[in-house]
Amino acid sequence: MPHQLAVTIRAPVPADRVAAVREVLEEANRTGPFGAYFHFPDVKGIHFARLLLVPEGPGGADEGMPASVVFMSEVDAPLRDHLADLVRKSGDALEKVFAHCDGYPSGGAPARARIAWLRSHRVPNAAYYVNTVGRGRQQILREARLHEAIGEFLDENRTTLKGVPPQGVRAAVQEFVRSRPDLAWARSRPARPALWWRIRQAVHLVAVPLAGVVLLPFLLPVLAVWAVLLRLHERRDVPSRARPSRAHERELAGYEDFVAQNPFTAVGSVKPGRFRRITLTAVLFVVDYGVRHFFNRGNLAGVKTIHFARWLFVDDGKRVIFASNYDGSLESYMDDFIDKVAWGLNAVFSNGLGYPRVRWLVRDGARDEQAFKHYLRCHQLPTQVWYSAYDTLTTRNIDTNARVRAGLFAPLGPDGTEAWLALL
Known part of the structure; x- marks a missing residue:
């Protein structure tokens, strides 16, 4: 039995080609059924897949935050088999999107060149949640x-x-x-994941807390200084009062609630300064450790409706993308998080620009229900192309x-x- 990977491939799109990429994605969405345009059902081991356009950041391309096209998949390992099968089964359709990006080997280029390009544009996960580790497609x-x-x-x-x-x-x-x-x-x-993978997981499970114990004498004074700086930063934070426009909500709704599951994709800017970037990096490291070893049997701290979720840094750490596949409606999804893990939402998202005001990293924030929901909806992106291998199953x-x-x-x-x- 394989373990599951979260694959993210991201490539900048020149400003004059953004409209062309959007048209390809919208055409794929109109073609249906989900994923048929890109032949995702034929690609071995895919659980979920999506393609979407991420707009440029507040500073635009000049600030290192250009618009980009992003492919994401949750897939059974190994990666090399996934990319090879993806190019073999869906290469021509993917070319219609990625050919607008600089350097893509189009025009009949050999498969190995396309695979190499996809590999070179992979974005690592900062944290990755799997509902039940080892349960393959x-x-x-x-x-x-x-x-x-x-x-x-x-x-x-x-x-x-x-x-x-x-x-x-x-x-x-x-x-x-x-x-x-x-x-x-x-x-x-069912067979278990490969022995080498289980050994690596066991080593990671033990090594991280051991390193923490060794470093504890050095970390305690650092944590004391960090706590003071945290409150100083939190007092200066300015929550956003923005609300999603009706046009934005209508666009998002046009891609939701067709099957038992829904995709969620959002992008946001990290608050300026090294302090927030370091804090968010550390928080996501802890999140990744927790979901990797403890919340990997169908329960994310009380939330049981998520199939997969991931957090990743883009634009040299200036922005973060969050993506998940969940059961039910967005409203129930957000309510589930607010009711059960508001503290976890705060620990991660309070490092994002405009998030509702938080105290001590975990208090308040998402407890302001309407402000939190407006914040999420404003940062949510239309997921133009989305595929589920088992769209009737919660x-x-x-x-x-x-x-x-x-x-x-x-x-x-x-x-x-x-x-x-x-x-x-």
Whole structure:
């Protein structure tokens, strides 16, 4: 079983080509279904993918914040296979976008040249969240089919199985699955990610806190000075009073609420000065450590509706892009965060220009619900092209399907058998 990667490829777009890129993306959006224009369904291992245009920053290209086209995917490792398959299956369509960027090897260039260009324009993640580490696309789709097949079997045999005790119903289901060669995989447990990856994760889990313990005598006075500087900066912060225009909200709404999931993409400027950049870098380092090792089994500090999320610096650290794939509406998504992890939102986003006023990095801020929602909506970008490999499945559906598979042939007592049947 592979682990999952967040791939981001970003390339500046000359000012005179921005309109052309936007037209290609809008054409792709009109073509439908999602991802068909770029053949994303044919690319092995993709969970989600998106293409969008990021506008230039407040200072424009002269300040190192040009407009850019961004491709993002959440994909099963390894990276080399993903990029090779992406170029092989979607290279011609991608060329229509990236050919507007300087240096793209278009016009029949060999695949290896295009792969090299894509690699050279990758942007590393500052933090990356995976709902359930190691749950690959093939596993998700297979387990959905398994649950559906069992459901159909039970419906077709409702009369025969009426009055049969739970253990007998489960035995009938097991026999049905054994009789289906296409479901033979369900008789074994999912494989674990590669050993080398698990070892690297274990080393990282231990090494970071050990380094913190060693550096603690030096960090304590630094933290004391940082706390004083933090309050000085927070007192000088000026929250934005901007509200999203109706035109902006209508444009965003035109790309939302078509399937069980939605994409969210936002970009914002980091508050000026080294202090804020260093603080945000440190906060995202802690976030990445937490989601990498502790919040990787379907629960992000109480929020259970996110499939993937990432934070990354662009424009030499002057701006940050946040992107996620989540279940339900944007309103419920924002409410979930405000109610459960407002402190986490504040720790990250309070380093962004115009964020609602915060105290001590984690207090207030997102608790001002309307100000926070206006802030997010103002910074949200239209995601013109978005693809989901399993657009009818919520995180809850995916987890239920995995539990159905896990309990199918596992040793279960009477209570466990009834609980397993309740999943169906």
